Each structure stands twice: as C-alpha cells, then as structure tokens.
Amino acid sequence: MPLPDSIETLQDFHHHVLTTRPSSTAAIVAAPGAGQCFVYSSCQSVPPLSPHQRRDFYKIYLLKAGTGRLHYASRSLEVAPPALIFSNPLVPYSVERDAGTHEAIYCSFNAEFWQSNGRPGQPSLAESPLFRPGGSPVLLLNELQLAVLEPLFQQLVAQAATDYVHRYEVIHNYVELILHEALKIDPPTAHFSSHNAAGRVASLFLELLTRQFPLLTPTHQLRLRTPHDYAAALAIHVNYLNRAVQAATGKTTTAHLAERLVQEATVLLQSSYWSVAEISDSLGFAYPTYFNRFFKKHTGLTPLQMRQAELLPA
Template sequence: MENSTIPRLELETFAREGYKVPILNIEYHPLNSRYFVIENRNNFPIRDYISPQRRKFYKVFHMTSGTGVLIVGLHRYEMGPNEIAFIHPDEIMSWQTTSGETGGHFCLVHPEYFGPDADHVLNLFRQYPYFAPDRAVIRLTDEQSATINGYFEAMLSEDRGANDDKKQAILLQLQMLLLESQRAGRNLAKTTISEEYGYIYRFLSLLESAFQVQKRDTYAKLKTAAEFANELHVHPNYLNALVRTQTGKTLREHIQDRLLYEAKSLLVQTDWGINEISDGLGFSGQAAFTSFFRKKTNTSPSAYRKNAMIPVNI
C-alpha cells in the first residue's frame, strides 16, 4: 500500500515514553463477573494492562500510595496518592504502574446493579461530569482522600457482610463518594500521549466497533489486519510490529481473541442457537465456528455454554 503519510520509524522508537517492560497485557472483563465488585489494592494488586473492550461497568479507583500512568481514551494522566479516577463503560483505558506498589481501592458497578428502585443513583452515574476522558482524574486534599477512603472501606465491609440491606448501604456510600469527589472538583493535568499509543488506541477502537452483535439480525463486521491498517493510513507491517511490540500479540491474534470473547459472551449471555451465533460472527457455517472455538478452548461451544457461570446480580 503506497501512502506518503506512512511513518518509517525504527522499532526502538516504539518503546519510548509511556511504555516499559513488561509489556501491557490485553485484558477483557470476565464474563461471569458480579454486578458489583469492590477490592482493596493490598489484596488485589494492580497490573499493567490495556482494556480494549468497551465494558458494561463503571469503574472508580482511588489511590492512597504509589504512582502510575492512566490513559483514558486519548488522555494521559500521571496519577499518585490522594487521587481518584472515573472510567466510563464506553472508554478504552490502560494502566501502567511506575512505582513499586500501589495502595487504595477500586470498584466496578454494572448499570443492572442499581435496579428499578435505584434509578436515581444510576442517573447520577450517567450524568456525572467526571466520567469523561478529559476530566477523568481528580486530585484530592489529604482530608478529602481520607474521607473517600472511608467510603470505600464501608462499601467493602458491607459487600463482604450478610446484612439484608447491604445494597442500600452501598448505594448511599457511592452517592457520598460522587458528592465528595465533585466538591473537590480539581482535575489532574493531562499530558500528551505518544503517537504510537494513538495508533494502538485507534486500532483497538476500530476492532471493538466491529463487534456490535446485539440482536439476531446484526452481524460482526470483521476486517483483516491489512484492512485495519488501511483505515488508520499506515502500512500493515508497521501497525503489526507496533502492536506486537507493545502488547505481545499480532494484529491477527488480537482479532481472533476478540472474536473468541464475543463468541463466549453470546454463548453465556444469550439463548441464541449455536447456528445463530455462528452466522452473527460471520462464519461460513456452524461446523467452521465449532472448529474455531474448539481449537481455541479445547471444548465445543455447546459444552462451554453448559458449564459457564451466569452473572448474578447481588
């Protein structure tokens, strides 16, 4: 493909500011996750990763120690203690730790967690101004950070407890957390992302947009690695080398991984027939889909569906 805009960078330039060893792993959200998850970083250390998929969960995390680089969309934040971040379900994000360890908490909240009796809390999340990539991180005072840490601790205690009204208590703490953060309202200064990360982000964004199989009459819009590169106006070899250097996988491997994740999602979260899923994902027939799935998982689609755990709202 001839294009005067194709960059001719050496491989060594791929590892400049914004990346370090180890490479950033691509992580998809577990299909069997509960609708509300809260963890303490002391028991759940953060890892370097990219979350390429637009998730169904709102994510909030608060740092009490350590440092790291958060990228939300195309906005880069250098985070440290006494800072809190808000990640919208539609945003692609990455994290890279730049210190020995990090402390604090994080929570994931699925819209279904709120239920009809808490629509007002869901609306707070939908309208909250800091679930935006250009306003995603807030710097807190020591006092504000201690208060917010208390909210997380209270939610963690309720989540692990057996009170019949624990969901109500958690929702109250979430509302207080949003209010306290909004009162702080001082966004952390953003820095420019690298050109290389921009290409990775745009590839992952295009890949995600290809998988919008939400109804029986919708189909995945699969593309080859060369077609993705063409949309980004770069040479396929350049894009493939860049993505492989930073994530450890080729473009083709990412495409197949995303296809497999979509297949698992449809098997677990819908009652569609195997043939319907095969058609929706663009396979030539059920036999081709079963062969692909078995090669990747060592089990058949029907056996995977039978053994999969269905998410439970608690």
C-alpha cells in the same frame, strides 16, 4: 499478569482477583435482577502495565499508594496518590504503573446495579461528568479530601462483607456519597501527550466499533453511528480521529464504518427473520430507502436480493 480475554463479567473478574491476588479482600454483591457490585481492596506489587480488557462495568477506585500513568484515548494522565479514578464501559483505559507497591480500594458495578437501587429521576451514570466520555477520569486529592473519601470506601468493603439482606442498597448509598464528594472536586487540567497517541486513538476507535455488534434484537440500536459520534466518545476532534485512523490502518474512518455496517447487515439478512425495515432502523438509517441505496452501493445487491438468495422471507 495481563487479564485473560475471558474476563467480561463481574463474576469473571471476581474469580480472577480471588485466585491471583491472595492478599486482596474481596466480596461480590448481587442485587435484584441483573445488578451486581464487586468491592475489593488490594495492597501488593502489580504488573507494570495493565492493558485494557473488555469489561462491561463501571469502576471507581481510591489510590492510596503507588504512581503511574493512565492512558485514555489521545490523552495520558500522571497519577499519584492520593487519587480517585473512574472508568466506564464505553471508553477503554490502560494503566502503566511504576515499580513498587500499589494500594487501592476498588468498587466495580454494572449499570443494572445503579439503576435497580436508584431514586426515581436519578440521572444515568453515562450523564455524569465523572463517567461521561470527555470528562477527566482522575481526581488528585488533598489530605482533607482523602480524609472524607477514605472512610466511605472502607464502608464499602465492610458492608460488602456482611450478610445483611439489603446490603446492596447500603452500598449504593455509599457509592452515591462518593460520587457527590467527587463532584465537589475540581478535575486536573494538566495532560501530557504520548508519542503513540495517534496509534492508541485508532486502536480505541476499532475497539469501540467492534463493541457495537452484534445486534441482538430489532430494538437494539447502534449507539455510535458516525465518525462524529466516535470522536465525541473519545473526546477528540473528528479531524484528529480521521487522521489517526487513516495513518494507522490505511483506511478512512468512514470506510471502516461502512465495511462493518455491510457485514452486520449481510449477517442479519442471511440468518435472521428481521424485516428489512427493522434491520435498517437498528443500523441507524433514517429510512429504509437510505439503507437500500447504501447496501447496493457496497455489495451490488439490494437487501431484498441478498435475502432472496438465502430463501428467507422479507
């Protein structure tokens, strides 16, 4: 069955796996602070299509049995075991599985888990070619590579099931070993195009746009601001993104971005006590004057006029 829309955290996903996949072996590990890691193994028949749901965590899994396709932005990849598969919280994927039993060992974790156990100077996962948008999310393995990686994944399951007080550090070390082994493997280069790739790109763009909001604090900065930013995140050319969005929605990429920026700016002006300069900065404008011109162009009011109408101090 599809994952429920309520699944956004590792706790939700952990509960879902334990209640819907009784044959799975699962354990969730809480690290100091907000860090969490969820490890589970599964061997069972699964739904043929697993659409992406919003999940704000990274995932690595070792596919040992079962074939299918991984759809990612404008690309699709044939997946056959043994394979090592990565997903990141920025770019959504969907999995189309062929009939039959699928067996895999999974490790999901949030950014805080990686950061809280990492060494000083350790690069962020977003900088890793294994998770970076534009990289290849699938590594097809030979038998020798499988022989190296499978024991590491088995150790993840074993360590997660213990009550050792420092098990999150041990798991972090095994995850790091898996990433190093993966970096030694050349990624596959053969892709095939799906007939609805343009529609999928438009859908992913709109999802990424929605994820940027709401802005919760004045220090919260938009990660993606321009069509080029979104194209880079999806590893496609900006012209292709613009054509796909226009064809699927009838509006340009720029129009979607402007509409959402105006919507967020209006909410902040009417319901927050952030200064206009803070709102401007959070929305990615280099100077408040640029924000003033942009907002008036699309609403007919300056930010100050919008705020005064709600009787909030500027």
